[in-house]
Amino acid sequence: MSERQQIARHLANARIGHGGVLVVVGEPGIGKTTLLADARAHLADMRVVQLHGVESEREVAFAGLQQLCDPFLEHVDALPSPQRHALTVALALEDGPPPERFALGAAVLGLLTQVAEARPLAVLVDDLHALDVSSGQALAFAGRRLSSDAVGVVATARLDEPFPGADLPRLPLGPLSVEETRVLLGRSSGRPWADEQLDRWHRATAGNPLAVLELSARGPDLVAAPPDAPVALTGDLVASFARRMSELSAPCRDVLLLAATDSHDLAALHRACERAGPSLRALEEAEQAGLVRLDSTAVEFTHPLVRAAAYGTADPRARREAHRLLAGVLDDAERDRRAWHAAEASVGPDDAVATALADAATASTRRGANAVASAQFERAARLTPGRAARCERLRLAGEQAWLAGASTRAHELLEQAMACASDVTERSLVQGRLGAVAARCGSLVRARDLLLAAAEEAEPHDREAAALLLVDAAESCLYLYDAAGALVVAERLLALIDEGLSPPTRRQCSVAAGIAHVLAGRADRGTRLIRDTLADRTDPGAGEDLWRRFWTLVGPLFLREAGPAREAMDEAAGSARELSPLGVRPLLLALIAKDDMTTLRWDAAESGYAEAVQLATETDHPVDEALAHGGLAWLLARRGRAEECRAEAAAALELARRHSVRIAEVWGGHALAELALALGHPGPAATGYERLERLLTDLGVTDADVWPGPDLAECYRQTGRGEQATATARAYLTRATAKGQPWALARAHRAMGLVGDRSAARDHFAEALANHARAPDPFETARTQLALGSRLRRDRRRADAREPLRAAVAAFDRLRAAPWAERAAAELAATGEHPQRRGEAPHLTPQERQISRMLTEGRTTRETAAALFLSPKTVEYHLRSVYNKLGIRSREELARVLAGDG
Numbered sequence: 001m002s003e004r005q006q007i008a009r010h011l012a013n014a015r016i017g018h019g020g021v022l023v024v025v026g027e028p029g030i031g032k033t034t035l036l037a038d039a040r041a042h043l044a045d046m047r048v049v050q051l052h053g054v055e056s057e058r059e060v061a062f063a064g065l066q067q068l069c070d071p072f073l074e075h076v077d078a079l080p081s082p083q084r085h086a087l088t089v090a091l092a093l094e095d096g097p098p099p100e101r102f103a104l105g106a107a108v109l110g111l112l113t114q115v116a117e118a119r120p121l122a123v124l125v126d127d128l129h130a131l132d133v134s135s136g137q138a139l140a141f142a143g144r145r146l147s148s149d150a151v152g153v154v155a156t157a158r159l160d161e162p163f164p165g166a167d168l169p170r171l172p173l174g175p176l177s178v179e180e181t182r183v184l185l186g187r188s189s190g191r192p193w194a195d196e197q198l199d200r201w202h203r204a205t206a207g208n209p210l211a212v213l214e215l216s217a218r219g220p221d222l223v224a225a226p227p228d229a230p231v232a233l234t235g236d237l238v239a240s241f242a243r244r245m246s247e248l249s250a251p252c253r254d255v256l257l258l259a260a261t262d263s264h265d266l267a268a269l270h271r272a273c274e275r276a277g278p279s280l281r282a283l284e285e286a287e288q289a290g291l292v293r294l295d296s297t298a299v300e301f302t303h304p305l306v307r308a309a310a311y312g313t314a315d316p317r318a319r320r321e322a323h324r325l326l327a328g329v330l331d332d333a334e335r336d337r338r339a340w341h342a343a344e345a346s347v348g349p350d351d352a353v354a355t356a357l358a359d360a361a362t363a364s365t366r367r368g369a370n371a372v373a374s375a376q377f378e379r380a381a382r383l384t385p386g387r388a389a390r391c392e393r394l395r396l397a398g399e400q401a402w403l404a405g406a407s408t409r410a411h412e413l414l415e416q417a418m419a420c421a422s423d424v425t426e427r428s429l430v431q432g433r434l435g436a437v438a439a440r441c442g443s444l445v446r447a448r449d450l451l452l453a454a455a456e457e458a459e460p461h462d463r464e465a466a467a468l469l470l471v472d473a474a475e476s477c478l479y480l481y482d483a484a485g486a487l488v489v490a491e492r493l494l495a496l497i498d499e500g501l502s503p504p505t506r507r508q509c510s511v512a513a514g515i516a517h518v519l520a521g522r523a524d525r526g527t528r529l530i531r532d533t534l535a536d537r538t539d540p541g542a543g544e545d546l547w548r549r550f551w552t553l554v555g556p557l558f559l560r561e562a563g564p565a566r567e568a569m570d571e572a573a574g575s576a577r578e579l580s581p582l583g584v585r586p587l588l589l590a591l592i593a594k595d596d597m598t599t600l601r602w603d604a605a606e607s608g609y610a611e612a613v614q615l616a617t618e619t620d621h622p623v624d625e626a627l628a629h630g631g632l633a634w635l636l637a638r639r640g641r642a643e644e645c646r647a648e649a650a651a652a653l654e655l656a657r658r659h660s661v662r663i664a665e666v667w668g669g670h671a672l673a674e675l676a677l678a679l680g681h682p683g684p685a686a687t688g689y690e691r692l693e694r695l696l697t698d699l700g701v702t703d704a705d706v707w708p709g710p711d712l713a714e715c716y717r718q719t720g721r722g723e724q725a726t727a728t729a730r731a732y733l734t735r736a737t738a739k740g741q742p743w744a745l746a747r748a749h750r751a752m753g754l755v756g757d758r759s760a761a762r763d764h765f766a767e768a769l770a771n772h773a774r775a776p777d778p779f780e781t782a783r784t785q786l787a788l789g790s791r792l793r794r795d796r797r798r799a800d801a802r803e804p805l806r807a808a809v810a811a812f813d814r815l816r817a818a819p820w821a822e823r824a825a826a827e828l829a830a831t832g833e834h835p836q837r838r839g840e841a842p843h844l845t846p847q848e849r850q851i852s853r854m855l856t857e858g859r860t861t862r863e864t865a866a867a868l869f870l871s872p873k874t875v876e877y878h879l880r881s882v883y884n885k886l887g888i889r890s891r892e893e894l895a896r897v898l899a900g901d902g
Contacts (some may be wrong), residue, residue: 002610007039007154015046015120017873021143021153023128023165026173028193029210032156033303035173036124039154046122046152047115053130055308056262059340059376061360061369062090063264064135068108079114080866083107090134090367099368101134101404102615105141106869110862113144113871116150125155129163133371133404134364140165141618141854145870148877175207184212210303213604241309244289251278252285254318259283259292260310261322263299271329272322320345336360336376343379354383358393365400374400379414391420395430402433405414407441407620425465428458432469439476440621444660445791448485450475455492457888467496467509469573474512475550479623483520483700490516492525511555518558521702523739530555550584553591560598560705561719561775586624588618593632598777602815603898605635607850611868623664626655630667637675638779640819645675666692666706677711678819686715702737704744710751714787717754726755743780746771750784753791761791779820786824789831798831809835816869844882851878856895 001025010022040048049071057063069076069091076084076093078506086099087107099107115121128136143153143165157163159172176184181202245253255278258269266280273280283299291310293300298410301307311319327341337566339360342353361376377397384390414434421427431454436445451473459466470493477486490513497509505698510533517526534555593608609632616625629651652668655661673688689712696707709732716725729751736748742878749768753761765788772781792798805828812821825835844852847868852866861879865872881891886897 003035003173004038007035008042010154011039011043011046011122011152014122014150017148017150019116019146019149019151019153019166021140021146021155022171023163024154024156024171024173025159026156027159029208029303030173030175031209032173033126034209036126036154036156040122040124045124046120048122048124050124051126053125053127054264055130056260056311057264057337058130058132058380059372060132060264060337061364061367061372061406062132064125064131065090065108065138068139069111072111075111075114079110080862083110083866086368087111090138090369092367094818095366098366098370101137101368101370102141102618102869104134104368105138106866109137109142109869110866112146112151113149113873115258120152121151123151125153128155128157128165129161131163132369133164133375134369136164136221137371137404140168141869143168145874147871148873149871176202176209176212177207178202178743179209179557180214184209199201199460228341241291241303241306242313244291245286245310245313248289249282250287251282254278255280255282256286256291256310257314257318258325259299260301260307260314261291261319262326262337263301265330266297266299268326268329268334269299272325275325275329309872317557320347335429336364336372336823339376340379343383346383349385350383351385354380354385354389354393359395361396361400367861370400370404371406372400374406374413375408383417385534387420387422388426391417391422391426391430394420395426398437399433402437405620407437410437411442411789424457424461428462428465428469430456430459432465432472435469435472435476439472440481440623442659444476444480444623448473448480448482451476453491458494463468463496464501464505467493467501467505469719470496471505471508471512471551474516478515478519478554479661479663481519481666481696481699481701483702486516487520489513490520507536508551511551513553515551515558518703518739519701521700521738523703523741527559527739527741530559534559546663550587550591553588553595557591557595558703560741560777565676585779586612586619586621586628589626590624590631591685593628593635597631597635597779597840600778600814602635602639602817603844603846603849604631604853607846607853609635610846611850622655622659623661626652626659626661627667627824629655630664630671633671634667634674637671638677638815638817638820640675640678640817642675642679645671662695665696669695670706670708673708674711677715678817680819680823682718686712686719689715702735704732704739704741704748707732707735709735710747713751714754722755729755742771742774743777746775746784747780750787752768753784754787758795763790773809778811779815779817782808782815782817782820782824785811786820786827789824790827791832793827801831802828802833805831806833806836809837813837818862844885845878848878848882848885851875852882852894852898855891856898867872 007022007024010020012737014020024035026032040050049068050563051064051067053064059758069087076087079087082103083106085094085096086103089096089099090104112121112123125131125139131139139153144167146153178198182198185198189381210866241619245256248256254276255273258272258276263269270280281291283294287294291302291306293302301310314322323341327338330338330341335356339353340357343357346353351458357376357380361373361380364370364373364376368854374397377393377400381390381393381397384393394413394417398410398417401407401413402410411434414430414437417430418427418434421430431450435447435450435454438444438450451469451837455469455473458469470489474486474489474493475809477489493509493513493516497506497513501509510529514526514529514533517523517529572682589608589612593605593612596602596605609628612628613632616622616628629648633645633648636648649668649671652664652671656665656668669688670693673685673692676682676685676688689708692708693712696702709728713725713729713732716722716728729748733748733752736744746768749764749771753764753768756764768784769781769788772784785804785808787800789803789808792801792804805824808824809821809828812818812824821837825837828835850868851864854867855861859867861872861875864870867874868875882894886894888897
């Protein structure tokens with residue numbers, strides 16, 4: 001199928017509500033712009049908006065977004081409030097806190113899909129690689145989520161240039177064939193070409209259409225030359241344009257250079273011409289030469305390479321003068337553009353220009369244009385004469401690059417800031433930022449070491465900063481499962497906690513120190529610290545650090561008990577999505593899903609893990625992604641979905657080993673071992689659990705909650721290794737008793753009930769169920785009921801076995817833990833009672849479950865779409881699928897079904 005047909009089919013699908021993005025990629029001059037123009041000529045039945053990427057506007061905040069949204073501003077007020085705010089702040093229509101990158105992408109998605117409700121919409125983007133990065137990111141984010149909407153996006157990009165959305169569907173545009181070259185040359189020259197001549201011409205131009213057309217006048221000379229004669233054809237094809245420009249008059253060339261430098265504002269271009277001397281009308285000569293097209297509002301170059309030639313072949317002093325003239329005629333409304341021109345006109349450091357650029361960067365930050373702000377801060381730093389100010393601006397450039405998702409660039413800029421930092425406070429701040437970047441997408445070991453060093457340096461000067469750096473170091477130790485390092489951090493944290501610290505910082509220090517103690521085996525002190533902190537329900541107030549909400553979620557997970565800890569977890573989980581910055585949201589979603597696995601909310605857990613994986617992938621946070629994959633694998637193991645479980649575990653383990661995310665390695669190991677146990681393969685399961693024990697021993701982690709003792713004891717018992725089963729169960733009981741928390745104690749007494757004699761077993765199972773009541777976990781409780789029923793049946797107490805086995809069957813069925821439900825049902829059948837099983841529920845995807853849950857909680861379609869970064873049409877599409885699968889017709893019926901599923 002030809003490229004024209006593929007683009008036509010893509011846009012035809014959009015017309016009928018199957019939208020999406022297609023990026024046409026190829027080398028300069030290959031015909032991308034021509035294909036886009038051809039597509040536009042056949043879109044009479046669609047509303048069309050076209051964007052043009054311009055190299056000189058790459059550092060102008062949301063220049064591309066402005067082009068996209070200007071025709072549709074009347075639709076902005078109808079967007080959900082968070083999206084409307086994100087878009088209006090980004091477009092400088094109102095002031096406010098800077099929008100998150102994903103919130104802005106969701107706003108663009110919402111705007112495009114809303115416009116398309118009245119008429120199918122085509123968005124054509126020429127030179128996507130030349131758009132400002134912030135606009136490109138927002139457009140790519142929206143494009144990934146177009147599926148059930150009448151919006152078709154076709155973009156062009158150069159093959160050798162990076163652009164946002166490199167993962168989007170591509171249509172490679174290759175060179176012309178010999179026959180296609182014959183057709184093009186025939187149309188251009190009006191004469192036929194002999195085969196040998198055509199072959200020579202095709203080899204000389206490499207089938208590049210622009211080269212064929214622009215150099216066709218040299219055809220006779222080329223044919224007459226020897227076969228091995230060189231051909232003066234440059235890679236970017238500017239030579240032919242430069243030659244045509246050299247034939248223009250001097251005034252025309254001067255104005256053409258100004259237009260190539262910035263044709264964004266025709267009025268400003270006119271004022272610059274007045275200052276320089278020549279009239280803007282001098283461009284009519286370039287129009288006659290076929291280099292530009294003129295109208296009352298804009299100067300449009302006939303090809304991007306014309307502009308490149310006009311600017312690139314000019315004398316450097318002339319280019320600087322053009323920038324200086326344009327900087328002098330732009331007003332405050334264009335301060336970011338004015339600052340960029342002033343910077344381009346500068347030679348050497350210039351404090352005034354650097355300050356103007358930094359001010360523009362700050363404005364870009366407020367609008368959420370993080371990528372542009374980073375570039376502006378970096379350029380400002382280069383022009384800053386003072387060392388301290390240069391360090392600060394490089395640090396700010398690194399922070400903005402990190403928020404824009406460019407973690408590698410963020411690291412480079414922060415390293416440069418570190419190299420010129422002389423003030424202790426600034427140096428420790430930069431080290432902390434480097435540690436934060438490393439903790440999310442680099443080396444956790446490096447992150448821990450950087451944060452510890454930064455805290456040590458900061459402590460004599462700023463105890464609050466030192467404490468927060470240690471809190472971050474404790475988080476790295478947890479991901480590393482570095483028990484020894486965690487204990488060192490805990491002691492340093494406790495030494496810093498006093499009345500001088502703010503209440504939020506004291507809370508974070510206490511929870512972090514408590515978790516570190518638990519990890520290192522000092523559970524009595526650790527659990528007391530966590531429990532006392534969570535019991536204090538004092539409102540932390542405006543000082544709460546939303547970037548560190550991790551501790552409000554992970555603290556209760558380490559206690560696993562009812563009461564204040566459970567309430568604190570519910571409160572933190574309830575606000576995590578709405579209030580947490582995007583950079584930490586994947587991790588928080590994974591932690592909430594981990595907590596949901598201890599309730600009946602397994603469907604919510606599966607959806608949460610899946611969303612965490614997606615967001616972590618899009619934000620390039622491999623540490624969070626590893627954790628989410630590992631948690632999802634563990635859940636799928638319990639449900640017996642073997643193929644999916646193994647795929648998720650493989651992803652978790654690969655990321656874990658690459659980034660030293662030992663906690664994810666442990667979760668992935670648990671998943672694979674538990675899958676084997678659930679599927680009735682105790683031998684391989686025992687091997688997996690033994691491998692986990694060796695890993696935890698090597699790491700020095702003694703926390704009972706992650707040790708697989710009860711499961712390993714069960715494997716040993718099933719494989720006839722009674723002495724090993726007993727020894728393992730007793731060792732775990734000692735470990736759980738030392739921790740003193742009900743969740744671990746319940747599992748410990750279940751294991752003892754499996755291996756003890758009849759009298760002891762009765763007491764151990766009673767103790768296990770009593771502890772389950774203090775740490776509700778339906779799955780673990782059902783495991784104990786299954787073990788109890790099995791033991792009673794083996795002891796020939798079949799009537800007594802039926803009650804716990806019925807409860808286990810019901811719980812496993814409700815959780816859709818299929819292999820466990822089947823095992824419990826088989827045990828119940830062996831007592832002489834036919835199990836009452838629930839019918840197998842239709843399989844909904846994680847996204848369908850998540851959408852269903854949000855809609856039945858009372859959210860509207862638009863509110864659900866906004867929360868999940870989807871379009872309303874996509875939400876409606878998934879809802880129809882849910883209705884069809886479940887055989888229902890209303891949200892009321894859906895709510896009843898979900899309530900029955902837990």
